[in-house]
Amino acid sequence: MNFEIVELFAIAMFFISLFGLITSKGVIKGIISMITMEIAVVMFFLSIGFQTGILPPIGRDVGDNVADPLPQALMITAIIIGVAVTAVNMTMLIALSRQFKTTEWDILKKKKME
Amino acid sequence: MIYVLLVFWIISGILAIQARKLIRIIVYLAIFSTISAVCFFVFGAPDVSMAEVAVSSFSTVFLIVCFEKYFTLVTEVTKDPPHKEKLSKRARKFILPACFTAAIALLFVYFLPDGTVNTYLRDLYLYRFRLDVGGENAATSIYLGYRVYDTLFEALMLLISVVSVAHMSWRAETDETDAHFAGVTKSDTVDVYTIRILCPAMLIFGVYLILNGHISPGGGFQGGVAIASFFICRYLIYDVYDVRFGKIMIFEKMTFATLIILAVLFVFLGVYIQLPQLRIPYLLAMNMLIAMKVAFGFIIIFYRYIAFERR
Amino acid sequence: MLPYFVIAPILIAIFLYAFSSNKAAKTIAILAQFILTAFSIRLFFQAREGELITNIGNYESIMGIILRADTISAVFVALTAISFLIAALYSYSENEGKLFWFLIFIWQGLLIGIFLTRDLFNIFVLVEVAAVVVAVLIMYNRDNRSMYDGMFYLMTGIIAMQFYLFGLGYVYRLTGALDMEVAAQVLSEIDRSSQILPYALIITGIGLKCAILPLFSWLPKAHGSPSAPTCVSALLSGVHIKSGIYLYMRVQPLFPAIDASEFFLVVGIITGITGFVLAMSQSDIKLLLAYSTISQVGLIMASLSISGEYAQVGALYQAFNHSLFKASLFMCAGILSKVYGTRNVDDIRGVIRRFPVIGAAMIMAILGITGAPLFNGSISKYFIMYGTTWYVTWLLMIVNLGTIIVFVRFSTMLFGRYDDVKEDSALLRRMQKMDTDVHRRDETVAPRNYSESVPKNKQFVIIVLGLVCLAGGIFGSQFITFLWGIEVSVETAGYLEKVAIFAGSVAVGILLYRYVVAKNVLLRKLRGIDFGFRGTCAALGGFFAAVLIVLGFFAK
Numbered sequence: 001m002n003f004e005i006v007e008l009f010a011i012a013m014f015f016i017s018l019f020g021l022i023t024s025k026g027v028i029k030g031i032i033s034m035i036t037m038e039i040a041v042v043m044f045f046l047s048i049g050f051q052t053g054i055l056p057p058i059g060r061d062v063g064d065n066v067a068d069p070l071p072q073a074l075m076i077t078a079i080i081i082g083v084a085v086t087a088v089n090m091t092m093l094i095a096l097s098r099q100f101k102t103t104e105w106d107i108l109k110k111k112k113m114e
Numbered sequence: 115m116i117y118v119l120l121v122f123w124i125i126s127g128i129l130a131i132q133a134r135k136l137i138r139i140i141v142y143l144a145i146f147s148t149i150s151a152v153c154f155f156v157f158g159a160p161d162v163s164m165a166e167v168a169v170s171s172f173s174t175v176f177l178i179v180c181f182e183k184y185f186t187l188v189t190e191v192t193k194d195p196p197h198k199e200k201l202s203k204r205a206r207k208f209i210l211p212a213c214f215t216a217a218i219a220l221l222f223v224y225f226l227p228d229g230t231v232n233t234y235l236r237d238l239y240l241y242r243f244r245l246d247v248g249g250e251n252a253a254t255s256i257y258l259g260y261r262v263y264d265t266l267f268e269a270l271m272l273l274i275s276v277v278s279v280a281h282m283s284w285r286a287e288t289d290e291t292d293a294h295f296a297g298v299t300k301s302d303t304v305d306v307y308t309i310r311i312l313c314p315a316m317l318i319f320g321v322y323l324i325l326n327g328h329i330s331p332g333g334g335f336q337g338g339v340a341i342a343s344f345f346i347c348r349y350l351i352y353d354v355y356d357v358r359f360g361k362i363m364i365f366e367k368m369t370f371a372t373l374i375i376l377a378v379l380f381v382f383l384g385v386y387i388q389l390p391q392l393r394i395p396y397l398l399a400m401n402m403l404i405a406m407k408v409a410f411g412f413i414i415i416f417y418r419y420i421a422f423e424r425r
Numbered sequence: 426m427l428p429y430f431v432i433a434p435i436l437i438a439i440f441l442y443a444f445s446s447n448k449a450a451k452t453i454a455i456l457a458q459f460i461l462t463a464f465s466i467r468l469f470f471q472a473r474e475g476e477l478i479t480n481i482g483n484y485e486s487i488m489g490i491i492l493r494a495d496t497i498s499a500v501f502v503a504l505t506a507i508s509f510l511i512a513a514l515y516s517y518s519e520n521e522g523k524l525f526w527f528l529i530f531i532w533q534g535l536l537i538g539i540f541l542t543r544d545l546f547n548i549f550v551l552v553e554v555a556a557v558v559v560a561v562l563i564m565y566n567r568d569n570r571s572m573y574d575g576m577f578y579l580m581t582g583i584i585a586m587q588f589y590l591f592g593l594g595y596v597y598r599l600t601g602a603l604d605m606e607v608a609a610q611v612l613s614e615i616d617r618s619s620q621i622l623p624y625a626l627i628i629t630g631i632g633l634k635c636a637i638l639p640l641f642s643w644l645p646k647a648h649g650s651p652s653a654p655t656c657v658s659a660l661l662s663g664v665h666i667k668s669g670i671y672l673y674m675r676v677q678p679l680f681p682a683i684d685a686s687e688f689f690l691v692v693g694i695i696t697g698i699t700g701f702v703l704a705m706s707q708s709d710i711k712l713l714l715a716y717s718t719i720s721q722v723g724l725i726m727a728s729l730s731i732s733g734e735y736a737q738v739g740a741l742y743q744a745f746n747h748s749l750f751k752a753s754l755f756m757c758a759g760i761l762s763k764v765y766g767t768r769n770v771d772d773i774r775g776v777i778r779r780f781p782v783i784g785a786a787m788i789m790a791i792l793g794i795t796g797a798p799l800f801n802g803s804i805s806k807y808f809i810m811y812g813t814t815w816y817v818t819w820l821l822m823i824v825n826l827g828t829i830i831v832f833v834r835f836s837t838m839l840f841g842r843y844d845d846v847k848e849d850s851a852l853l854r855r856m857q858k859m860d861t862d863v864h865r866r867d868e869t870v871a872p873r874n875y876s877e878s879v880p881k882n883k884q885f886v887i888i889v890l891g892l893v894c895l896a897g898g899i900f901g902s903q904f905i906t907f908l909w910g911i912e913v914s915v916e917t918a919g920y921l922e923k924v925a926i927f928a929g930s931v932a933v934g935i936l937l938y939r940y941v942v943a944k945n946v947l948l949r950k951l952r953g954i955d956f957g958f959r960g961t962c963a964a965l966g967g968f969f970a971a972v973l974i975v976l977g978f979f980a981k
Contacts, residue, residue, distance in 0.1 A: 225977055261489070364442070
């Protein structure tokens with residue numbers, strides 16, 4: 001067991017988001033927790049190989065202390081996927097709440113069977 | 115220093131999750147995203163930082179429009195229980211899940227693998243990226259060169275989300291001509307003038323990001339969002355609603371098809387090996403196409419939200 | 426060559442959306458499906474000669490993304506192409522509009538991508554996009570209930586993939602590679618204690634996609650959503666769920682030091698039992714079939730974890746067969762619910778008398794899924810149970826007995842007199858009206874026509890599927906050798922024993938159904954069991970913790 005402190009913050013945020021999901025009464029809170037969860041994972045990825053005073057992998061003469069470019073490229077993809085999913089989720093939520101007049105999971109579950 | 119920032123990051127995250135009023139959720143979420151963007155910058159990832167800023171600014175506007183328009187009349191949005199509950203009920207609602215997640219988190223930390231980072235691929239990329247793809251930005255080289263196959267699906271994701279937003283929000287009652295919605299009050303002239311001054315700056319900034327994506331932080335996605343926000347601001351000030359969805363939707367799909375064909379021709383078929391002088395033009399063209407696609411996509415999503423079943 | 430199998434369907438989809446009219450779309454779609462199927466069968470024959478590998482862009486080492494087609498993935502690709510062709514033929518008589526075909530083609534491309542890729546992050550991207558596409562297809566008709574179902578499916582799927590992404594981060598940090606083969610090589614030199622956490626994270630994400638025990642709540646919602654187009658439900662149960670099982674198979678060798686087979690044997694069998702118990706309690710045809718899919722997935726997962734001689738190939742063949750008969754059953758259910766105007770099992774009677782062709786196809790599919798002799802299910806179950814320990818055999822037999830009971834209930838629709846149930850014409854009219862209301866909103870979706878007769882293309886498709894089930898049983902061992910290149914043979918004595926067991930379990934099943942299941946009030950109460958969204962999130966955490974505890978403290 002050997003870790004970086006930044007990583008612990010990301011793990012903490014991940015599980016706080018999971019807590020938010022487990023206790024989410026409404027759909028909105030679920031969506032918000034999903035967004036924070038995604039950002040927590042992004043934070044973890046970027047913390048891989050973190051040192052203080054690290055430089056971005058841009059330009060010609062950078063020294064040895066350069067950030068890993070691969071997680072960055074991956075995380076741009078992940079962030080864009082996240083925003084696309086959020087947009088779809090919000091649309092569904094609006095359509096649902098228009099029809100059911102509620103955004104709570106329990107009531108939605110009951111009402112959808114009617 | 116970074117740890118102080120991270121503590122604030124966690125606090126704002128907790129606040130965003132625990133907030134009850136919709137406007138507070140939006141504000142805390144914006145703070146949360148901004149702090150994460152700063153952290154990403156400190157981690158040496160300016161591209162991700164910019165993408166995060168672009169996404170968070172877009173989603174803030176987006177959430178405001180959504181919540182403002184659709185949830186003011188919804189009656190059963192989560193409310194505080196009026197009086198104090200019994201401990202057993204509160205335990206079931208709060209303490210039990212908290213203990214549960216804390217236990218899982220502790221297990222997680224207990225099983226953390228050892229921290230040695232294998233830098234094989236990192237060193238390879240840093241050594242090779244100028245030779246293989248060109249450009250000065252390693253992240254962009256990976257994004258548009260080595261892993262362009264992933265990027266295609268990411269663009270596809272935006273396309274699908276645009277299609278689904280358009281499909282799900284379509285109602286017969288909202289005719290396209292009827293879709294005009296005066297959602298923003300035009301009385302506050304200070305706001306309008308500020309946005310008017312900012313508008314061209316946004317456009318120029320977007321174009322800068324796109325054209326310099328391969329040598330400096332930024333790129334197609336970030337620039338595309340900036341250009342989309344130019345159009346959104348244009349709507350906010352002048353209240354123009356002259357978007358033709360059918361055409362833009364088809365145009366967006368054609369842009370995506372061009373993107374695929376360009377990537378296939380240049381990378382999949384190996385043209386980059388024979389014609390190294392085309393590498394920089396390829397990166398520029400890809401960034402432009404992605405920016406166009408993203409801008410179209412976000413404009414459609416935003417305008418659809420405005421047009422979606424106005425009350 | 427391999428990436429074009431993924432990109433071609435996507436380009437076709439864009440072409441359909443941008444240039445074709447709603448009417449021309451389906452003709453072009455079917456032509457394109459034929460071409461894709463031909464190419465994927467060609468790919469299968471090439472992969473039999475030897476593994477095909479494409480390094481996209483020919484970058485050095487593992488810097489790019491590498492695609493691979495060995496026999497397992499080539500069979501899945503061919504299965505995907507054939508299933509989509511069948512689904513396209515089935516939907517030819519329905520006027521679904523070009524948006525539908527656009528999404529179907531993109532879905533096909535993504536599924537083929539999942540089967541071909543060797544890159545861990547690429548899997549993440551593909552699965553996320555596929556989740557959104559499937560969610561949109563589920564709620565394609567924008568009915569209230571399917572909206573909820575699609576949203577539930579999307580949100581739980583995305584959260585599970587966050588677990589997967591987290592685990593992927595650890596794999597990358599430990600190995601410095603995203604390519605599965607290379608990562609597996611590096612991981613084999615790393616001590617076991619470091620591998621537990623990434624394995625648990627990744628398997629939690631994939632476990633939700635496979636719908637194993639605590640994580641299955643999304644499946645009946647997604648697969649059994651009432652207003653989802655029939656061919657979407659058929660494809661979901663037929664091919665889409667196999668992508669989860671395929672990923673499970675691929676992730677196991679990624680962590681050489683970890684052997685979780687006993688854990689997944691137990692989980693698989695419990696999933697199988699829970700699935701059939703819940704399936705028995707349903708009265709909606711689509712939901713019944715959806716819960717039966719859970720049971721079958723449990724069976725496949727369990728048999729993948731059995732250390733028997735031919736259990737792996739038996740599991741693969743079972744997965745292959747399941748997509749045939751389950752697609753057939755879903756299509757039959759779609760036809761029946763349309764012509765009878767109800768989805769309730771107890772209200773549909775006399776299918777054989779009224780529609781002999783559909784009845785025959787249904788009988789063949791039911792015999793296939795229950796593992797009747799001469800049908801494909803019997804061969805796969807024979808190989809799964811070949812050379813296993815006695816208690817595993819017994820447990821698997823219980824799962825099969827449950828499947829038989831479920832399909833005894835299902836086959837009550839076949840018999841009886843058609844007049845037994847008065848046709849509720851008012852209900853039918855109301856459904857028609859609702860449907861046209863839904864479709865009027867959008868000019869891209871034309872209203873469909875209801876009619877008493879079943880279109881020829883649908884009859885053709887389900888009969889062909891039924892006959893393939895029969896052929897897969899008669900030529901079972903040759904078929905396995907052909908598909909996966911593994912020499913197997915069925916011993917007559919052992920097979921006859923299985924036939925006797927089948928006959929016995931059918932008798933027991935009918936008796937149990939008659940006297941225990943049919944009028945059980947307790948089962949009716951089970952019908953409503955549903956974890957809900959919060960429950961599924963908690964189950965994700967719980968499953969993750971369980972994997973950690975079992976691997977970290979008990980197994981070695």
